[in-house]
Amino acid sequence: MKKILSLVLVSALGGVMTLGAYKLFLEDEQKVLVTQNETPTFLPTSNISSLYNVEEKANFVAAAENTVNAVVHVKNVAVSSGQMSIQDLFFGTTPSPQYRMGSGSGVIVDPSGYIITNNHVIKNSQELSVTLNNNKIYEAEIIGTDPETDIAILKIDADEDLPFVTFGDSDQAKIGEWVLAVGNPFNLTSTVTAGIISAKSRDLTGGQSFIQTDAAVNPGNSGGALVNTNGDLVGINTAISSQTGSYVGYSFAVPSNIARKIYNDILEYGDIQNGVLGVSILNKNSEEAAELGVNEIEGVYVSEVTEKSGAEKAGIKKGDIIKQLDHIEISKFEDLKGYLKTKRPNDVVNVKVLRDDELLTIPVSISNTDIFSVEFMKMEFRDLSNLIKEKYDIPYGVFVSKTKNKWLYSNLGITEGYIITDINDKQINSIQDISELKEKYGDDYLDDLKSLAYINKRGEKKEVIFK
Known part of the structure; x- marks a missing residue:
């Protein structure tokens, strides 16, 4: 046993001596390079702008300071009739009015105190006040409203010029x-x-x-x-x-x-000057658009041109694809609608259309909506388009585009989208016939209404006789 241990020790000692001699005399000298601890350069997204001129950074301070002084706090007190209680029914008294406080914002756009706000902020107001950023409070007057765009104009009277915001494009x-x-x-x-x-x-x-x-x-x-x-x-x-x-x-x-x-x-x-181009646009999601292969076009497809409109007079045709109005690219109906909202009747718009693979620029005078509609019996009527005539297979009638006639709605269901074909057994061919009735009887025609024929949204033809 002792001989075995001796052999193991001798073998181990010999190995150590051999390895040491190799490292000392035979192995090449290895150079060790010691480098500094270099930290990688990172560019966090928040610091990327430092690569550019400092003046190009987004800076909101000046814009915020100027704007907060021109934005006002609008407070609206609306009064509504209270709900009838059992005591009111029993004693025959009138319910107490209920006061509701609403608030919103407004923007001073003129130093004399004109303010733009939303119509829904000041709707049904009985009392209206405006608080400036310096906490001064003024009574406000409603100058005008446009519920369609939800815009209202207010006016306050101050003793000095007020801070205001200028319009951008x-x-x-x-x-x-x-x-x-x-x-x-x-x-x-x-x-x-x-x-x-x-x-x-x-x-x-x-x-x-x-x-x-x-x-x-x-x-x-x-x-x-x-x-x-x-x-x-x-x-x-x-x-x-x-x-x-x-x-x-x-x-x-x-x-x-x-x-x-x-x-x-x-x-x-004193009111809104609305104008129209005089074209109907094909819905890109419709079956007809898919059949025509225009559901993926860049622009809007003219499906019909209104008679007597500026578009018809200028030469816009069915099948034209409107690509641009003035400098505004038109890719969908909302682009066209939004730009025309900024125009008045008789304004001229340069319409760029694609026709037979050729781009044409056609100046079009914006038409007044009055030539296309007439108000009568608290309803707005328009002439039937060719598309509607084809859809309902009818050569005459007028289209109900708007209505505030609660009586006809509650009794007959007549609302937007209905077609009136006859009034008092007289065939209605166009809004000219409606204008003649209005001129003869005035707008309050319900007392003289004896019979009414109409087509509902389902295409059903009905006639009602009033006794």
């Missing part, structure tokens, strides 16, 4: 551009939030064109300013898309060009 606002939303959400005065323009020409109501932004907008912001980094007004904050009633990432503003047009119309004319 919302047509030139770009997707991805920084914007500030300034208003009074939840009665928190002079609140500024920032975001970018997420989209343009958003249609939420079937007839409106909004700027979409991700700047935080909440109840109370309505009527406030959406400004660019220069402090120019590019929109009036109006709505949010939310299931909770509060901001969840999307907010919408009326473009400043539309708001400015409404503002100028009310101040110059």
Whole structure:
């Protein structure tokens, strides 16, 4: 056993001596390079802008300082009749009126005290006050409203010129551009939030064109300013898309060009000067669009040209594809609708159309809507388009485009989209016939109404005789 241990020890000692001799005399000298601990250079996304000129950084300070002093807090006291109680029924008394306080924002756009806000902010108001950023309070007067665009104009009388925001060109606002939303959400005065323009020409109501932004907008912001980094007004904050009633990432503003047009119309004319191009546009999602192969076109397809319109007089034809209005690219109906909202009757618009693979620029004079419609019996009537005549297989009648006639609605269900074909056994061929009835009997015609024939939205023809 001792001999075995001795052999193991001798073998181990011999190995160590051999290895040491090799390392000392035979192995080449190895150079060891000691480097400094170099930290990699990172460029966090928040610092990328440092590669550029400092002046190119987005800076909201000046725009915010200028805007907060021109954005006001609008308070609205609305009075409504109270609900009838058992005591009221028993004693024959009138319910006590109920007072409801609402609030929103507004934007001073003229140093003399003219303010743009939303119509829904001041709707049904009995008392209206405006609080400036310096806490001064003024009574406000409603100068005019346009429920269709949800714009209202107020006026306050101050002893001095007021700070105001200048109008920017919302047509030139770009997707991805920084914007500030300034208003009074939840009665928190002079609140500024920032975001970018997420989209343009958003249609939420079937007839409106909004700027979409991700700047935080909440109840109370309505009527406030959406400004660019220069402090120019590019929109009036109006709505949010939310299931909770509060901001969840999307907010919408009326473009400043539309708001400015409404503002100028009310101040110059006392009402809104609406105009139309005089064309009907084919819905890209329709079966007809798929059949024609135009459901994926860049532009809008003219399916019909209205008689006597500026479009017809200028030479616009069915089948033309509208690509551009003036300098504005048109890719969908909302683009066209939004731009025309900024125009008045008799304004000339250069319409670029694609016809037979050729681009043409055609100047078109905007037509007044009065030549296409007439109001009678608290309803607005228009002539039937060829599409509607073909759809219902009828050569005459007038189209109900709007109605406030509650009696006809509650008794016959007549609403927008119905067609009136006969009144008192007289065939109605066009709105000219309606105009003659209005001139002869006046607008209050219900007392003289003996019979009425109409077609409902399902295409059913009906006639009612009033005794």
